[in-house]
Amino acid sequence: MASPTLLVTNVAGEFALLSPPDHAGLIAGTLPEDHPRYFDLLARNFIVRPERGGTGLERAVARTRKAFALEGPSLHIFVVTLRCDHACGYCQVSRAALDAKGYDMSWEHANAALDRVFESPAHALTIEFQGGEPALRFDLVRQIVLEAEARNDLHGRQLRFSMVSTLHHLGDEELAFCRDHEIHISTSIDGPAALHDRQRPNPTRDSWTRTIAGLERARSILGYQGVAAMPTLTKAALANPREVIDTYRDLGFGSIFLRPISPYGFARKTRRAIGYEMSDFVSFYAEALAYLLELNRQGETMVETYASILLRHILSPFHTGYVDLRSPAGAGLGVLVYNYDGQVYPADEARMAAETGDTRFALGRVDDTLEALLTSPAMRWLAQGSIAETLPGCRDCAFVPFCGADPVYHAAAQGDPIGDRATSEFCAKHMGLFKILFGHIAEGDPETMRTFTAWALNRPREDIVEAGFVEQ
Ligand code: SF4
Numbered sequence: 001m002a003s004p005t006l007l008v009t010n011v012a013g014e015f016a017l018l019s020p021p022d023h024a025g026l027i028a029g030t031l032p033e034d035h036p037r038y039f040d041l042l043a044r045n046f047i048v049r050p051e052r053g054g055t056g057l058e059r060a061v062a063r064t065r066k067a068f069a070l071e072g073p074s075l076h077i078f079v080v081t082l083r084c085d086h087a088c089g090y091c092q093v094s095r096a097a098l099d100a101k102g103y104d105m106s107w108e109h110a111n112a113a114l115d116r117v118f119e120s121p122a123h124a125l126t127i128e129f130q131g132g133e134p135a136l137r138f139d140l141v142r143q144i145v146l147e148a149e150a151r152n153d154l155h156g157r158q159l160r161f162s163m164v165s166t167l168h169h170l171g172d173e174e175l176a177f178c179r180d181h182e183i184h185i186s187t188s189i190d191g192p193a194a195l196h197d198r199q200r201p202n203p204t205r206d207s208w209t210r211t212i213a214g215l216e217r218a219r220s221i222l223g224y225q226g227v228a229a230m231p232t233l234t235k236a237a238l239a240n241p242r243e244v245i246d247t248y249r250d251l252g253f254g255s256i257f258l259r260p261i262s263p264y265g266f267a268r269k270t271r272r273a274i275g276y277e278m279s280d281f282v283s284f285y286a287e288a289l290a291y292l293l294e295l296n297r298q299g300e301t302m303v304e305t306y307a308s309i310l311l312r313h314i315l316s317p318f319h320t321g322y323v324d325l326r327s328p329a330g331a332g333l334g335v336l337v338y339n340y341d342g343q344v345y346p347a348d349e350a351r352m353a354a355e356t357g358d359t360r361f362a363l364g365r366v367d368d369t370l371e372a373l374l375t376s377p378a379m380r381w382l383a384q385g386s387i388a389e390t391l392p393g394c395r396d397c398a399f400v401p402f403c404g405a406d407p408v409y410h411a412a413a414q415g416d417p418i419g420d421r422a423t424s425e426f427c428a429k430h431m432g433l434f435k436i437l438f439g440h441i442a443e444g445d446p447e448t449m450r451t452f453t454a455w456a457l458n459r460p461r462e463d464i465v466e467a468g469f470v471e472q
Contacts, residue, residue, distance in 0.1 A: 005442045011389075012061045013401040014044035015314065017442050065319050065401075068326060068334060073370075074122035075323050075335040077130050077348060078113060080105045080140050082340050084133040086166060086207065088200050089274050090232055090261055094352055095132055104137055105340040110144050112366040113338040118151055119370035124158040129183075130348070132340075135169035138177075145181050162186060167214025167227075168202070175221040185218055187211065189229040189251070191237050191244045199234055199274075215251065230257040230305075234274040238281065241288035249295075249302065257305035258288055260429060262349065263413055278425045282432030289436060296451040296461060303455055310437055311456035313402035325404035325430075327388035332363060332379050342366045344373055346382060346408060353412040361408060382407040385417030393421025399434040 006023045009015045018026065018037070025031040026046060031038050041047045068074075082103040084095040096103040117125055127148055129141050145161055152159045161183040170178070170185075178185060190196040193208040200207045218227045229248070231237060237244050248256045260281040261274065288304070295302045309320045323330030324347075332346035343362050345351040350361035360381070363373040373379070385407030388394040394403065406426045410419025421427040440448050446466075454461040 007398050007438055007442075008046060009398045009401050010045055011401065012045050013065050013313070013317065014046070014061075015398075015401075015438075016041060016044060016046060017438075061317050064317050068319055068321050068330075069328055071123070071334075072121040073332070073334055073336045073374075074120065074124055074321070075126050075128060075330075076113070076117045076120075077128045077335065077337040078105065078110065078134075078144060079130050079132065079338065079340045079351065080110070080134045080137040080144075082132040083136050084131055084166075085168070086133070086200050086202050088232075090199075090234065094355060098136075103132070103340055105140060105338070106342075107140065107143065109338065109340075109342040109366050110140060111147065112342075114144065114148055114151060116336065116338070116344070116366065116370050116373070117148065118155050118157075122157070124160070126160045126162060129161070129163040129165075131164070133166055133169060134163055135165045135167075135174065138170070138174050141183075142177060145177075145183065149181070160184070164188075166200075166202075166207070166211060167218055168207075168210045170214060170218065172217070172221065175218055178218075179222050179226065184226060184228070185222065186228045186230065187215065188232060189215075189247065190231045190234070192247050195236055195243075198236070199232070212251070224252065228255075229253060230259065232261055233258065233281070233284070234261055235276045235280075236274070238276060238284040241284055242291055245288060245291060245295075245302070249300075254301050255303035255305050255308075256292075258285060259306065260425075262352075263409070263425065278428040278432070281429065282436070285433060286436050289440075293440075293448055293451055296454075297447045301461060306433070307437065307452075308455035308458065310402060310433060311452050312458075314437065314441075315453065315456040324406070327386070327400075327403070327405045329382070329386040329388075329405040329407055331382055331386070331406075331408050332374055333386075336363075336373070338366050344368070346379065349412065350408045353408070358412060360411065382411065382417050385410055385419060391418060391421070393424075393427065397421075397431075399430065402434065403430050 003020060005017045006020060007015060007017055008023065008026070022037055026041060031047065038047065082094070082096040083098055083100055085098045117127060127144065134141055141163065148159060161181060163183055164186050167187050188200065189211060190199045196208045197205065215227060231244055245256060260278065289307060292302050292304050309322050309325065312318060312320050323334040326334060331350070335347060337345040337348055337351050339345060339351055342365050344364055344366055345354065345361055346363055354361060361378055363376045363378050385391060386405050388400050388403055388405040391405060394400050407417030409426050410424060411417045414420055414424065450464045451461060453464045
């Protein structure tokens, strides 16, 4: 039987894969200078020679990795309406009927939310439109975009827009506005037609047909890069990873974002029908990743977006900025959600939890100052679980330099923001995914490492002449 490989990591975010004897020598401080791993481990700050003093490099690396912590909220989600014509099982609490009254954001609330956006010191600001179906209030989307651009003439920030939409209600004129104002669109495609239609019922029972027609329309105006899609993976989708991936390939996408179904947003009965254990998702993910690696090996570019986020944290000195996997957590500090009713939340999940009656997450009202929102009792409460490096379980975990904290999930699912890693689905997911990725890295297959390097650096695979970072 092959001897196990041990993963060691440090606070600078470096890692090394070691044999048990090398690991024992490192821990005991007895590795001699002529050991083949000595200078590699020295360069990665696992061996410190007191006579050399600190180079300051490790502090610089840590500062680079945590640069987001001082930026201020950069993602600002506007829920312009809760109305939607779909009745997706996994989104029961996050929608209202098409003709329901009182579920649209007012201009006063939108305008006040823009005050909060530009109060943030973040240089890069993204305004994301969500719902419900935000295209049902495209008039408000248009007004917010024009006002944000006008204000930005003074502020000079890097301003981006995005919108999550079914694509059913975006005509040529709206899409031309999206093109002219660089509004990136993200849509939901849950798999092959039958599965998509089953999971995403609309009144005319033709969600797939209308989504694909909308995709073609959007691509003809915005170009292929202007529209992304992601599946919501229910129990039915987990049965056949290749089928979901092949659907995206057939539609001409070069990437897919494989995420487990959110634990929020649906009733307990529905959860039994479409939900699953996190271990089932991790098994699905291992199979899906193996298939994607095979496609890339054959020369087809097909990226798994979440793997590219984790690999950037593992293989590069940079953080992706991804707000859902940060320490300190992105809730509030990286993202703010302005609900249609003027309430402000630190995450979309917090908004959904509030819709089910758990109102502990509300930061305040949209006309409160940013300082008041970020120093609110809810933020102080969430701060207890916001720094992964201090949390029970995480502080002793080898994956913590690449992982993050999710106090909103732990508070909603387990009662308090610190939570219990032993029963946490957030932890089970990341533990599982890190083990899969480091398993591949330990195997060191050159073609896999080329793909991983390309994903981590967001470069075409052809640009990667030789994969770096491969341990012996
Ligand atoms: S894998 Fe789990 S224990 Fe490790 S850092 Fe992530 S959440 Fe914490």
